[in-house]
Amino acid sequence: MDKSWLALMIGNSRLHWAWFVGDQLQSAWDSEHLTNSGPPSSPNLGKILEKASLSREKVVRRSQGENSDELPIVLASVVSEQTAIWQTYRQLQTLMLAQIPLQHSYPTLGIDRALALWGAGEVYGWPALVIDAGTALTFTGGNAERQLVGGAILPGLSLQVQSLAQKTAALPAIALPETLPKRWANDTEDAIASGIIYTVLAGVVDFVQAWWQEFPHCAVVITGGDRALLHQYLQSQHSELAAQVTIDPNLIFWGMRACRAESASA
Numbered sequence: 001m002d003k004s005w006l007a008l009m010i011g012n013s014r015l016h017w018a019w020f021v022g023d024q025l026q027s028a029w030d031s032e033h034l035t036n037s038g039p040p041s042s043p044n045l046g047k048i049l050e051k052a053s054l055s056r057e058k059v060v061r062r063s064q065g066e067n068s069d070e071l072p073i074v075l076a077s078v079v080s081e082q083t084a085i086w087q088t089y090r091q092l093q094t095l096m097l098a099q100i101p102l103q104h105s106y107p108t109l110g111i112d113r114a115l116a117l118w119g120a121g122e123v124y125g126w127p128a129l130v131i132d133a134g135t136a137l138t139f140t141g142g143n144a145e146r147q148l149v150g151g152a153i154l155p156g157l158s159l160q161v162q163s164l165a166q167k168t169a170a171l172p173a174i175a176l177p178e179t180l181p182k183r184w185a186n187d188t189e190d191a192i193a194s195g196i197i198y199t200v201l202a203g204v205v206d207f208v209q210a211w212w213q214e215f216p217h218c219a220v221v222i223t224g225g226d227r228a229l230l231h232q233y234l235q236s237q238h239s240e241l242a243a244q245v246t247i248d249p250n251l252i253f254w255g256m257r258a259c260r261a262e263s264a265s266a
């Protein structure tokens with residue numbers, strides 16, 4: 001009988017969770033970073049599941065034969081202070097970059113990027129290009145030999161908004177519009193939205209087109225907290241290109257599923 005396990009990706013803004021039974025994803029959710037005030041204690045599984053409106057009983061029942069109170073957690077993290085909090089959890093498997101079978105990666109490559117690329121390649125085929133629209137916006141591409149080709153990192157949409165507001169006197173922190181704004185703005189909020197959105201879009205289109213020059217017809221997948229927003233903008237301005245881009249919120253979890261299986265059978 002397939003066992004339950006939890007995947008935990010610690011991102012820069014928040015924690016990303018998934019509950020699997022064997023290879024089947026049951027549900028996914030996000031939660032806040034933990035604050036490690038007070039005495040160190042093992043993170044509480046009941047509370048973790050409560051955040052996802054799941055009861056421990058339901059999760060344990062779905063995987064018969066489970067008698068442990070603690071579900072295995074497969075963890076990957078790009079925030080080391082947050083990783084430390086989980087070290088007291090008994091059934092923890094921490095994935096490190098070296099365990100991801102991606103060839104030609106470099107030592108400081110973010111494990112979220114490696115996992116998302118691996119997940120995209122395994123699910124949609126290689127070569128693959130991942131656009132992760134999170135705190136940072138990243139491009140990460142791999143070739144047919146499952147080797148990292150390379151990528152790029154820039155501030156994500158919200159981070160661009162926040163950094164403008166923080167480092168200037170007159171600029172407010174705007175909410176990004178859900179639809180593509182007009183390019184030639186006539187007030188401050190619209191001007192910020194236009195500047196950030198149109199330059200990010202131009203960049204995304206340029207990276208995707210450059211990728212397709214080298215790897216025609218290959219899978220391009222958008223993930224991350226701002227995936228829907230970015231895809232929506234893309235659709236409005238470049239509908240043909242947008243139609244060839246897949247949205248998948250779970251790339252990192254597909255990567256964790258694959259790497260967990262590989263390291264378990266190794």
Ligand SMILES: Nc1ncnc2c1ncn2[C@@H]1O[C@H](COP(=O)(O)OP(=O)(O)OP(=O)(O)O)[C@@H](O)[C@H]1O
Nearest residue numbers: 011012013014112133134135136156158224225226
């Ligand atoms: N409920 C939410 N809480 C926080 N951010 C959200 C929420 N919904 C959408 N977002 C957007 O998601 C973005 C963060 O993306 P994501 O959650 O993928 O980032 P992250 O935790 O830093 O992960 P990564 O390290 O992979 O970027 C924010 O910039 C924000 O615009």
Ligand SMILES: CC(C)(CO)[C@@H](O)C(=O)NCCC(=O)O
Nearest residue numbers: 078108109110111112113136153
């Ligand atoms: C780029 C981020 C912040 C995206 O989450 C993360 O993947 C990271 O910390 N990367 C390390 C640097 C690199 O990937 O080259």
Ligand SMILES: [K+]
Nearest residue numbers: 012078079080
């Ligand atoms: K830093």
